[in-house]
Amino acid sequence: MRTWFLCALLLMASLSAHAVEPRERLADPALEARARTISSELRCLVCQNESIDESGADLAHDIRMFVRERLTAGDTDAQAMQAIVSRYGAFVLLKPPVERATYVLWYAPPALVLLGLIGTVIWLRRRQVVPADAAPLSPEETRRLDGLLRENDG
Numbered sequence: 001m002r003t004w005f006l007c008a009l010l011l012m013a014s015l016s017a018h019a020v021e022p023r024e025r026l027a028d029p030a031l032e033a034r035a036r037t038i039s040s041e042l043r044c045l046v047c048q049n050e051s052i053d054e055s056g057a058d059l060a061h062d063i064r065m066f067v068r069e070r071l072t073a074g075d076t077d078a079q080a081m082q083a084i085v086s087r088y089g090a091f092v093l094l095k096p097p098v099e100r101a102t103y104v105l106w107y108a109p110p111a112l113v114l115l116g117l118i119g120t121v122i123w124l125r126r127r128q129v130v131p132a133d134a135a136p137l138s139p140e141e142t143r144r145l146d147g148l149l150r151e152n153d154g
Contacts, residue, residue, distance in 0.1 A: 024061070026068055035068050038080055042067075043094045051094060063088070 026032040036053060042063060044055035052060040063084065070080040084092055096102045137145065 024064055024068065026072065031068075031071050034077055035064070035071055038067050038071075038077055038084075039064050041081070041094055042084060043092050045088060045092060063092075 026035060039053035040051045042052045044050050044052050044057055044060045045063075046057035046059050047055045052063045066087075067080055067084065070083050071077075075083065081093075090096050090101070096105060098106050
């Protein structure tokens with residue numbers, strides 16, 4: 001069972017590592033390296049949790065080819081990225097820019113953690129702690145408490 005799991009894990013890792021097909025690769029190693037860098041920063045719109053460089057989806061292939069076309073046409077990395085964002089929107093970026101439209105995305109998680117910590121501190125301060133030196137109940141208080149508990153049960 002353990003061997004099967006390791007084989008499956010290696011197979012999955014190898015599939016994502018070879019998403020860029022040999023026919024996509026550019027002859028110029030410098031351009032190919034630039035294309036791979038750009039592709040690693042773009043989200044696969046089908047998979048959404050991996051880059052187009054890792055994805056085997058058809059749309060990821062199309063975007064990789066578009067990036068390579070832009071680079072061979074003479075675009076800079078920034079121009080190629082802008083062309084992709086213009087075509088698919090800012091969602092295609094794995095690391096979206098910090099701007100007005102993405103404030104919630106960037107600042108909501110830390111704000112929620114901070115609110116949770118503040119709430120925990122307030123709750124810990126407000127809860128009633130019985131002091132260690134509290135006097136035990138008198139026999140009269142014990143009888144009265146037992147009577148109240150029996151009334152509640154009945």
